[in-house]
Every structure is written in structure tokens, then in C-alpha cells.
Amino acid sequence: MSKNQTRLRKALKPKLTGLTEDDYYLNDKGFVVFTEKYHLRRGYCCKSGCLHCPYGFNPKQTREVPKPESK
Template sequence: MKKIIPAQEGDYYLSPEGYRVFTEQYHLKRGYCCKSGCRHCPYGYDKNKD
């Protein structure tokens, strides 16, 4: 079961289209890569290469 990490200030921002974009800070708190090609992935995942 995945651990739920509550979002705090600095964990995300809203894109011009209104989407929630998670920051590197949030990804590091979560502790793993979801392999979705996140914009601020600190784990080096690139969905175009994998």
C-alpha cells in the first residue's frame, strides 16, 4: 500500500492550464519514482528513453 503524503506549501504549483504540478521537493518526500514522466522528477526518469 502506498503511503499518502499530504501536500504542503512548496510541494506543487498550478500550471497556466490549472493542473497541479508537483515540485522536486514533493517527489523527494514521496521517496520513489512513479515513472509517469513528471516535469520535476529528481530520479532521472525519462519516459522517452524507457
């Protein structure tokens, strides 16, 4: 882990209460990335297209169903 990532992790720690270091990591751009372990512990898919989604959700394969037109 780089010095910058360590600094970001310390800054985010108060906002990420209840999470362990196995639940997430910071990518090269400083974004929080949740691990498969975290998703499984949470117990459901949020349908956000998470990188480590263990539930198989793929936003590219999901189609929006058009709403019926009201008369």
C-alpha cells in the same frame, strides 16, 4: 499567482490534504505540478514522466519490452 490560480488552489485544497504549498503549484492550464521537494519526500519514482522528477526517469528513453509469445 493569478486570481484564477488562487481560486483553483482553494478549490483543490480539500483534495490535496497533507501537501504544503512547497509541494505543488498550478500551471497556466490549472494542472497540479508536483515539485522536486515533493518527489524527494515521497521517496520513489512513479514513472509517469513528471516535470520535476529528481530520479532521472525519462519516458522517451524507456522502451516497452515485448511480452514473450505463449505457445
